[in-house]
Amino acid sequence: MRSYADAMATSWTRIHQELGAPPVPVTYEMIEQAAAEIEGERDDLDWKRDLPKKAEPGEWNEFAKDVAAMANARGGLLIYGVRNDRTITGIDPDAANTEHLYKWLRANTQPFVTGVDAYIRSSADGSKSVLVVDVPASAMAPHFVLGTSPREKQLHAFAVPFRYADHTGWLAEHEIDRAYRERFARQAEADRALARQLEQTREVVLTEGDPMVAWLIVVSRPARPVPPLVPAPTRDEARKVLRAALGTAADMLGDFRGPALMRDALAGAPKVGLRRWVEGNFLQPFQGAHPNSRLMLVELHHDGTVVYAVDVSRYVLQKNEVPKSPIHMPYVPVETRTVQIGVCEAVALAHESRFARRIDSGSDLTAVIVCDPAAHERPPILHYIGFAPLIENHSFLEVPSHARTPMKILPAGSELPGAASRVVLRDCAQSLSSGLLNQFGVESNVV
Incomplete structure (x- = not known):
């Protein structure tokens, strides 16, 4: 690294x-x-x-x-x-x-x-x-x-x-008082900005993506966003960030088995967006078929904000191994391994984006798993009853007997310090993935 x-x-x-x-x-x-x-x-x-x-x-x-x-x-x-x-x-x-x-x-x-x-x-x-x-x-x-x-x-x-x-x-004393109030206001606004971006991304993936899957969303925002006068990153710079994040994520994961989600899903050709560069394989193209592979969205905002979203149900749905217990009860499957890999890629992406933009401050990260409950309702008697965590066991995916099936996953947060070593990056990813998967009653062992 x-x-x-x-x-x-x-x-x-x-x-x-x-x-x-x-x-x-x-x-x-x-x-x-x-x-x-x-x-x-x-x-x-x-x-x-x-x-x-x-x-x-x-x-x-x-x-x-x-x-x-x-x-x-x-x-x-x-x-x-x-x-x-x-x-x-x-x-x-x-x-x-x-x-x-x-x-x-x-x-x-x-x-x-x-x-x-x-x-x-x-x-x-x-x-x-x-x-x-x-x-x-x-x-x-x-x-x-x-x-x-x-x-x-x-x-x-x-x-x-x-x-x-x-x-x-x-x-003077009254100026110090005002400075403190401005600090608290900045901190509150930073929390609101992170929450707003999380909600905006949730709306995008649930509106334009596949409503039948669960999505992992990770948002990173520098404590001190890039000043407005700083030139926007170029397409080539955004492409280099994506490429570098793949190497950093692989280094973080080490011997942990699993696919490189961004490498499998993204074309490496970011497109211009609203003060951001956007990469994704689920947004409907003007020409061509809607993609059927792993669904993903990555955004590199000009102010240093990074958005990472990936479906965490695709593999099990393709294998037709959706868990239902009892059989008529519809759960939304969540592949725990995909969550762990996705969180590592998101942390690596936040790190590399900050490195490329030469941002010297720490970053706040928040992660959540969402779905559209209405898409899973089957009237008149069947209703969405929660997420089901799938663990790989000898190449098979199964729901552990001790697991919980929560109706909603609460956001998990972490902080990435300004000077982040490999150990710090791994600790940040471990904190986020544990915060999500522990809500299922299962542990996260990425590192």
Whole structure:
């Protein structure tokens, strides 16, 4: 699995915007051009001549204050080695100890500002270097910084710095109150946005897909969605995300047996949608027959949202092994192995999409299994009575005797941290699949 470290930098900064550059990592040449062309400073761009220093007794930690101030606003870049007149004087790269910076940040901010990236950029001939500190806008704002009073050096105090225009100031009490209310409102809106996307996808698959099957739906949304000004991903970029997700999912699954659902169902030719790229083999084409293979929908939204939906009944329906006990009672079959594989593919897709878009924040994921109960009613006496989990046993599919047949599956949630290793990805997939399958009274053993 690829390293996530190279993706931590913010994809779209003031420098990108001013220079008209694509969302790529900041280079020394970009900084040099920005210093020559951008007049003054901005709330999201601060030139610093000297490297950060450890705070002396009775002083605030200036580095922690500057980072927190940007995180409390809309994020930005701190660039060390450039004077206020934008002359690049450079810094000694050996003296730029990023580990010290992170320690100062952790010790002097509350809550800790996550997602900050610090790196050295040097000229082609190596004669000059600058330190770039990339600060994302924080969903956890307001961030306080800890300092000591100049008059009473034993008195520790918390305060909230804030970046505006080309200055750093301090929030008053009523402004801190407003910042907290804005944080809680952001969190509530994020939850609502995730729920809305889940419901919209449910409506699409149950309206346009096969109503006789159960659907696994997984929605992922970054904690900090991509800013609106960031260029939309191209078709080729979307195609690369799909391809990379297949490899990541296979790595996550390891020796777990089962098909690659996306490889079997998708053509690798995403089509344009409403601020998104759409891949699916169940949407009715203008020409040609309606597909009969595994039904699937994948959406890569421009704001970083990822939608993954797959039917989890197709295989057993094709084999005519629908469980009915007693025989006249209609259950909706749910292939547990397909659920496990689908969740892994969805997590891999969320990870690779975030990597491609260079999103440095964590992601919230929610998953659910749905069906259309009305499609299974058989009047006058037969009614939909729930989902039935099917476990593979010696190449046969059967419902375990200890299983439950719930009428409704509740959504299961998980969080994918910003820097996600293979272990973290597997843990996230395990959490989601367990949250779904445990409602049937069965366990999930993907990893």
